[in-house]
Amino acid sequence: MSDLIDSASVLIIRDNNHTGKMEVLLVRRHDDIDFAGGAYVFPGGKKDIDDQKLIDDKGVFPIGYGELIGTAIREVFEESGMIVGSHQDLDDNVYNLIKGRISIFEFMESADINYFIDDIIPFARWVTPQAYRKRFDTRFFLAKAPDNQEAIPDQNEVVEAIWAEPIVFIENNYNKMMFPTIMNLKLLSQARSVEEAIALAKARKIVTVEPKIINGKRVIDPNAGYGEIDQTNIHPGVKNHVD
DSSP states (O other): OOOEEEEEEEEEEEEOTTTOOEEEEEEEEOTTOTBTTTOEEOSEEEOOGGGGGTOSOOOSOOTTTGGGHHHHHHHHHHHHOOOSEEEOOOHHHHHHHHTTSSOHHHHHHHSOEEEOGGGEEEEEEEEOOTTSSSEEEEEEEEEEOOTTOOOOOOSSSEEEEEEEOHHHHHHHHGGGSOHHHHHHHHHHTTOSSHHHHHHHHHHSOOOOBOOEEETTEEEOOGGGSOOOOOOTTOOOSBTTOOO
16 A cells, blocks of 8 residues: 655636636646646646745644644645745746746745734545545645736646636646546536635534546545536546556
8 A cells, every 4th residue: 555645736816807717727737747647637737845944824723724724834835836825026926937946945935924823724635546646635625826926837847837716627628637626626617616616614623535446437425515517538637547
């Protein structure tokens, strides 16, 4: 059995000023990446030991979530260029970061950033099925999109960043997403606005989801609140993996 890798994934949401409908940020991973290559995902990634140094005030989170707040914020910045918070002029530090003169941790520690910890809400927890050779224990967070910031892919791990309505995106990109992404988009679609999504997330009891593979299909605990969804023709996740 593979060891579980702690990771964080963030559903960044906003209300579209023109349509009035809620949107979520999705990024598309580079085709050549072994895990989720070419797939649309939420910004996120595995925990780094230095993540704990980024945030002094981690707020009040359930066990297993507060430890990954630094990871969540760092991964959002790395993959979309967005900072869940407010900041002063970052031009010099960004230039030094791009040139490789400072690390991502040095950048985030030295930048004058006020992180909006209260805008980050635990949303879900998924554990990769035992059938997979690489397994993640992923804490999903919900975060209100910061004002006056644009999502810009890093063109390394991430080659595209788009805002989309959850159900519309599922209908149009079903085969380009992994099972957890589809299911969490579906769960998010229960809300019609950022305010409602946050309220529902705060009120919902999170049930850890560890899918079981039965007759080639993923089966999850019905108490997690996701309902059912067709699992055919979805992104396999790890390249060359066969359930």
